[in-house]
Amino acid sequence: MLMIRSAKALRSARPRFTKTAGTLRTSLFHNSERGFSSSDRNLSYKERLRNGIVGIKKDDAVALFQTMIESRPRPTVIDFNRLFTALARTKQYDLVLDLCKQMELQGIAHNIYTLSIVINCFCRSRKLGFAFSAMGKILKLGYEPDTVTFSTLINGLCLVGTVSQAVELVDRMVEMKVIPNIITLNTIVNGLCLQGKVSEAMALIDRMMDNGCQPDGVTYGPILNRLCKSGNTALAMDLLRKMEHRKIKLDVVTYSMVIDSLCKDESLEDSLSLFNEMETKGIKGNVITYNSLIGGFCNAGRWDDGAQLLRDMIERKITPNVVTFNTLIDSFVKEGRLSEAQELYNEMITRDIEPNTITYSSLIYGLCMENRLDEANQMLDLMVSKRCDPDIVTYNILIKGCCKAKLVDEGMRLFRKMSMRGLVADTVTYSTLIQGFCQSGKLNEAKELFQEMVSIGVQPSVVTYGILLDGLCDNGELEMALDILEKMHKCKIDPGICIYSIIIHGMCNASKVDDAWDLFCSLPLKGVKPDVKTYTVMISGLCKKGSLPEASMLLRKMEEDGIAPNDCTYNTLIRAHLRGSDICTSVELIEEMKGCGFSADASTMKMVMDMLVDGGLDKSFLDMLS
DNA sequence: GTTTCACTGG
Numbered sequence: 141m142l143m144i145r146s147a148k149a150l151r152s153a154r155p156r157f158t159k160t161a162g163t164l165r166t167s168l169f170h171n172s173e174r175g176f177s178s179s180d181r182n183l184s185y186k187e188r189l190r191n192g193i194v195g196i197k198k199d200d201a202v203a204l205f206q207t208m209i210e211s212r213p214r215p216t217v218i219d220f221n222r223l224f225t226a227l228a229r230t231k232q233y234d235l236v237l238d239l240c241k242q243m244e245l246q247g248i249a250h251n252i253y254t255l256s257i258v259i260n261c262f263c264r265s266r267k268l269g270f271a272f273s274a275m276g277k278i279l280k281l282g283y284e285p286d287t288v289t290f291s292t293l294i295n296g297l298c299l300v301g302t303v304s305q306a307v308e309l310v311d312r313m314v315e316m317k318v319i320p321n322i323i324t325l326n327t328i329v330n331g332l333c334l335q336g337k338v339s340e341a342m343a344l345i346d347r348m349m350d351n352g353c354q355p356d357g358v359t360y361g362p363i364l365n366r367l368c369k370s371g372n373t374a375l376a377m378d379l380l381r382k383m384e385h386r387k388i389k390l391d392v393v394t395y396s397m398v399i400d401s402l403c404k405d406e407s408l409e410d411s412l413s414l415f416n417e418m419e420t421k422g423i424k425g426n427v428i429t430y431n432s433l434i435g436g437f438c439n440a441g442r443w444d445d446g447a448q449l450l451r452d453m454i455e456r457k458i459t460p461n462v463v464t465f466n467t468l469i470d471s472f473v474k475e476g477r478l479s480e481a482q483e484l485y486n487e488m489i490t491r492d493i494e495p496n497t498i499t500y501s502s503l504i505y506g507l508c509m510e511n512r513l514d515e516a517n518q519m520l521d522l523m524v525s526k527r528c529d530p531d532i533v534t535y536n537i538l539i540k541g542c543c544k545a546k547l548v549d550e551g552m553r554l555f556r557k558m559s560m561r562g563l564v565a566d567t568v569t570y571s572t573l574i575q576g577f578c579q580s581g582k583l584n585e586a587k588e589l590f591q592e593m594v595s596i597g598v599q600p601s602v603v604t605y606g607i608l609l610d611g612l613c614d615n616g617e618l619e620m621a622l623d624i625l626e627k628m629h630k631c632k633i634d635p636g637i638c639i640y641s642i643i644i645h646g647m648c649n650a651s652k653v654d655d656a657w658d659l660f661c662s663l664p665l666k667g668v669k670p671d672v673k674t675y676t677v678m679i680s681g682l683c684k685k686g687s688l689p690e691a692s693m694l695l696r697k698m699e700e701d702g703i704a705p706n707d708c709t710y711n712t713l714i715r716a717h718l719r720g721s722d723i724c725t726s727v728e729l730i731e732e733m734k735g736c737g738f739s740a741d742a743s744t745m746k747m748v749m750d751m752l753v754d755g756g757l758d759k760s761f762l763d764m765l766s
Numbered sequence: 767g768t769t770t771c772a773c774t775g776g
Contacts, residue, residue: 221768228769256769263770291770298771326771333772361773368774396774431775463776470776498776 185211189219193226198235201227205239209246217243217251224257233261252283256292263296271296287313291324298331306331326358333362357388364394368401376401377414392418396429403436411436427453431463438471446471447480462488466498473506481506497523501534508541513550516541532558536568543576548585551576567593571604578611586611606638613646621646637663641674648681656681672698676709683716691716692725707738715744718751723761730764740765 185208193204204223208215220243227236240258244250250258255278262271271293278285290313297306306328310320325348332341341363345355360383367376376398383390395418402411415425415433425433430453437446446468450460465488472481485503488495500523507516516538520530535558542551551573555565570593577586590608593600600608605628612621625643628635640663647656660678663670670678675698682691691713695705710733717726730740740748748765751757 216768218768225768251768253768260770286769288770293770295771321770323771328771330772356772358772361771363773365773391773393772393774398774400774426774428775435775461775466776496776 185215185219189222193223195230196223196226197230198232201232201235201239205242209242214248217248217254220248221251221253221257224254228257228261228264231264233265236261250277250281252278252286252289255283256289259289259292259296263292263299266296266300268296268300285313285316285318287318287321287324290318291321291327294324295327295331298327298334301335303328303331303335303337322353322356322359325353325355329359330362333366336366338363338366355386355388357383357391357394360388361394364397368397371401371405373398373401373405373407390418390421390423392423392426392429395423396426396432399429400432403432403439406436406440408436408440408442424456425453425458427458427461427464430458430460431467434464435467435471438467441475443468443471443475443477447484460491460493462493462496462499465493466496466502469499470502473502473509476509478503478506478510495523495526495528497528497531497534500528500530501537504534504541505537508537508544511541511545513541513545513547530558530561530563532563532566532569535563536566536572539569539576540572543572543579546580548573548576548580548582565593565598567598567601567604570598571601571607574604575607575611578607578614581615583611583615583617602633602636602639605633605635606642609639609642609646613642613649616650618646618650618652635668637668637671637674640668641671641677644674644681645677648677648684651684653681653685653687670698670701670703672703672706672709675703676706676712679709680712683712686720688716688720688722688725705736707733707741710736710738711741711744714740715747718744718747718757721756723757727761727764 185204188204188207193201196204201223205220208219208223220239224236224240227239237258240250240254243254255274259271259274262268262274275285275289275293278289290309294306294309297303297309310324310328313320313324325344329341329344332338332344345359349355360379364376364379367373367379380390380394380398383394395414399411399414399418402408402414411433415429418429419425430449434446434449437443437449450464450468453460453464465484469481469484472478472484481503485495485499488499500519504516504519507513507519520534520538523530523534535554539551539554542548542554555569555573558569559565570589574586574589577583577589586608590600590604593604605624609621609624612618612624621643625635625639628639640659644656644659647653647659656678660670660674663674675694679691679694682688682694695709695713698705698709710729714726714729714733717723717729733739745765748757748761752759752762
């Protein structure tokens with residue numbers, strides 16, 4: 141793999157940097173993210189503020205505040221502002237507002253900084269009215285609102301989605317001779333992006349640049365994110381180049397967004413070259429960059445390269461996390477490589493990475509695919525014992541596994557177990573079980589379950605209806621299927637082409653090919669466009685009725701309508717013509733099918749073999765098929 | 767000395 145080779149070459153070109161365990165530990169203890177110990181509480185508030193209050197927890201903050209209030213001489217408002225800022229950074233806005241009020245009641249007055257913090261907290265809590273009141277208080281107290289005060293309020297307006305008012309406020313601040321700065325601009329750009337107004341955001345930046353304001357990485361972040369999330373990867377790439385051209389420093393986050401977007405677009409080669417470009421500039425990929433790449437490789441069917449990337453990141457001291465392993469495990473499982481997925485799970489445990497619900501659900505899915513239901517159930521017990529709660533997806537996977545193994549009663553047992561654990565069955569749960577009952581020929585149970593979901597207010601989806609109608613048709617209850625179709629019309633549920641295909645199929649199976657044909661012909665009037673499945677089902681019905689010329693004509697019509705036949709369409713027609721001993725047309729159809737890149741399926745091959753044995757076909761026919 | 771803005775993975 142080219143990329144990995146080049147990554148290795150890069151690595152050897154850079155100086156190695158190894159942190160010892162000792163320095164790591166020291167740096168950890170400098171960090172105030174840990175809680176306060178009892179000895180901390182004996183420190184003076186000044187020392188505590190100085191020791192660092194980053195990431196302070198609620199209880200510690202309240203205790204510290206209490207100490208400050210009781211201290212004599214009183215701390216200055218500046219010290220309180222420090223505490224409030226730290227708390228606001230942990231998003232505890234209500235607590236900040238509460239403590240601000242208490243401080244005031246203790247006779248310590250707000251200054252303009254405190255009021256800016258208060259405005260920010262109100263804005264972040266989407267309480268714009270109170271934020272503007274605080275602004276009024278600033279004016280009443282004779283303070284002059286500055287760029288920060290205005291920017292904070294502008295951000296508040298952007299957060300509630302009134303970006304036009306935010307822009308008006310910029311005009312107001314300019315009138316008041318307060319100069320907007322880069323943060324004011326970034327705030328407005330973000331506000332525009334929140335509203336999906338990417339073009340306006342870009343235009344604003346250009347206008348600002350004309351006025352001598354230089355954008356930074358923050359300016360473009362929301363735009364780039366928006367472009368990537370809306371699938372405009374090419375535009376995101378263009379913007380990345382524009383940023384480079386404008387000499388804006390790019391970081392790993394910026395690159396990762398575009399790399400992820402390229403991976404999602406299945407442009408793996410482009411994402412790899414961007415990754416290499418980033419690393420060549422000395423910007424090292426992080427776990428998120430690697431997770432995107434691993435996902436991209438797995439999606440492209442390059443599972444082993446994905447696993448190799450995991451090795452590569454470990455070697456480079458980029459620590460994989462639960463997402464890394466989940467991506468690989470899920471991908472290996474879906475490819476039927478369960479044992480490798482299980483090895484990855486074991487490696488997670490070895491590396492002290494805690495599996496989560498997604499990890500276990502993937503493994504349970506893998507076991508279900510192999511009909512290893514006992515082990516799947518054991519896995520469920522294992523995750524519960526490890527305090528990892530199964531969710532509705534986990535249960536849906538297991539229930540589907542039961543139904544697939546024709547153990548629908550076992551599926552019902554899980555359904556009840558799940559409900560007892562407080563999980564509410566959803567449309568997927570009910571649909572799966574209804575399908576299980578239908579496939580076991582237990583139509584009454586299927587109907588009852590359908591009734592139950594409707595009566596408790598779980599909305600059946602088109603998929604649910606499809607499953608039920610298919611089950612009814614397959615079990616000789618076409619009339620009831622038609623009744624339900626009627627009900628769907630009455631309830632204004634758009635059946636969609638899948639449902640019509642199922643009904644047409646049911647009609648053909650019930651030897652009502654003429655009814656099926658009428659329904660088929662009425663589809664355009666209903667505004668529904670037949671797809672390849674609808675055509676194939678109808679062709680199959682005509683063949684069954686013995687109307688081979690009509691069936692062949694329908695093949696031509698679907699091509700005219702721009703619907704490409706698939707292998708199933710061809711095989712259906714070929715078998716029908718073989719059955720009718722029309723060897724000539726069969727040969728023509730086979731040639732045509734081969735030209736489309738399809739081949740004879742198992743039942744066609746079986747029919748050919750049988751006919752060879754009976755002498756109904758020449759041996760040369762077989763050569764043509766291969 | 768204290769206040770404002772942003773972005774990445776399942």
